[in-house]
Amino acid sequence: MESNCPPEFLAQILSRYALPTPTARPHVTLTFAQSLDAKIAGAGGRQLVLSGKESMIMTHWMRTLHDGILIGIGTALNDDPQLNARHLPPRATPYALPRPIVVDSLLRLSPNCKLLKNYQNGVGRRPWVICSALENTGSEISHGLTTSRLQRKQALETAGAKVFEISTTDTQLPIPSILQTLRGNGISSVMVEGGAQIISSFMQEDVVDALIVTVAPTMVGEAGIGYGFAGSSPDSVVEFQSLQHVYTGVFGKDSVVAFCTDGTKGG
Ligand SMILES: NC(=O)C1=CN([C@@H]2O[C@H](COP(=O)(O)OP(=O)(O)OC[C@H]3O[C@@H](n4cnc5c(N)ncnc54)[C@H](OP(=O)(O)O)[C@@H]3O)[C@@H](O)[C@H]2O)C=CC1
Numbered sequence: 607m608e609s610n611c612p613p614e615f616l617a618q619i620l621s622r623y624a625l626p627t628p629t630a631r632p633h634v635t636l637t638f639a640q641s642l643d644a645k646i647a648g649a650g651g652r653q654l655v656l657s658g659k660e661s662m663i664m665t666h667w668m669r670t671l672h673d674g675i676l677i678g679i680g681t682a683l684n685d686d687p688q689l690n691a692r693h694l695p696p697r698a699t700p701y702a703l704p705r706p707i708v709v710d711s712l713l714r715l716s717p718n719c720k721l722l723k724n725y726q727n728g729v730g731r732r733p734w735v736i737c738s739a740l741e742n743t744g745s746e747i748s749h750g751l752t753t754s755r756l757q758r759k760q761a762l763e764t765a766g767a768k769v770f771e772i773s774t775t776d777t778q779l780p781i782p783s784i785l786q787t788l789r790g791n792g793i794s795s796v797m798v799e800g801g802a803q804i805i806s807s808f809m810q811e812d813v814v815d816a817l818i819v820t821v822a823p824t825m826v827g828e829a830g831i832g833y834g835f836a837g838s839s840p841d842s843v844v845e846f847q848s849l850q851h852v853y854t855g856v857f858g859k860d861s862v863v864a865f866c867t868d869g870t871k872g873g
């Protein structure tokens with residue numbers, strides 16, 4: 607256990623994983639850092655370091671608790687993240703590293719990204735890429751992709767990625783199918799780190815067992831990137847009935863608030 611994580615926080619979060627894993631999907635922890643005005647990135651998607659040192663360590667510690675860590679291709683392309691636990695203090699027993707999972711319908715991920723470089727250098731788990739089983743030529747052209755779908759798949763596999771194809775008729779990959787694929791391939795717990803569209807989709811599907819939000823004392827402004835919820839309107843709010851507040855704490859300058867389900871949903 608890391609000293610940066612208060613025992614009551616640990617107890618609440620770890621109790622989620624003591625519950626039986628749902629049969630149809632992994633345990634899902636949705637976590638991100640936001641400003642006071644609920645932005646997770648700057649104008650045009652500029653990556654912001656919102657978390658201070660203490661809450662960032664908490665996030666890295668959380669990463670080690672999960673089998674997988676999932677992001678959308680928007681975050682992968684924008685941030686080129688590593689998704690490891692490098693901010694944790696060194697210790698004799700290596701930390702468990704989560705498997706990076708990128709949701710990427712069209713296979714836009716770069717074979718030169720840090721996730722693949724780290725894997726090639728033996729300092730990261732093999733990344734998994736989840737894509738659509740169907741080609742979408744219109745979208746591929748609009749994203750300026752010049753190589754064929756098969757060429758992109760082969761380039762990613764050559765670089766070390768494992769590619770999973772999911773059937774979909776939608777422009778986006780269905781979250782339940784993604785989760786089912788992960789569960790079927792040995793992932794019992796997944797930490798979803800964003801970005802904006804992925805956060806919105808997971809909230810929309812109501813498949814979140816733990817929601818852990820770092821709130822930094824920062825204002826980003828209206829041009830910043832936030833997440834949304836299609837079911838909400840100016841006249842109504844959407845309540846997550848199954849999420850109960852379990853912890854609020856101070857990590858350096860940030861507040862971290864955690865909600866968990868009672869473990870009865872998920873099938
Ligand atoms: N503060 C924080 O904690 C964090 C901030 N960020 C920030 O978020 C921003 C990126 O967010 P965003 O651009 O929204 O990108 P996302 O990382 O949310 O990826 C979105 C893309 O994922 C693909 N996708 C496929 N299926 C789905 C689905 N069911 N739901 C949602 N997306 C799906 C789509 O691309 P396609 O159709 O090509 O498959 C979509 O455009 C960056 O600026 C980053 O810095 C990111 C993480 C955490």
Ligand SMILES: Nc1nc(O)c(N)c(N[C@@H]2O[C@H](COP(=O)(O)O)[C@@H](O)[C@H]2O)n1
Pocket residue numbers: 638639653654655656657661662665677681682685686687688689690799800820
């Ligand atoms: N917890 C947290 N705080 C912030 O301020 C952030 N910007 C993020 N971003 C997420 O972390 C990823 C970067 O991870 P690495 O440092 O490369 O390991 C980034 O892509 C977002 O998913 N998170």
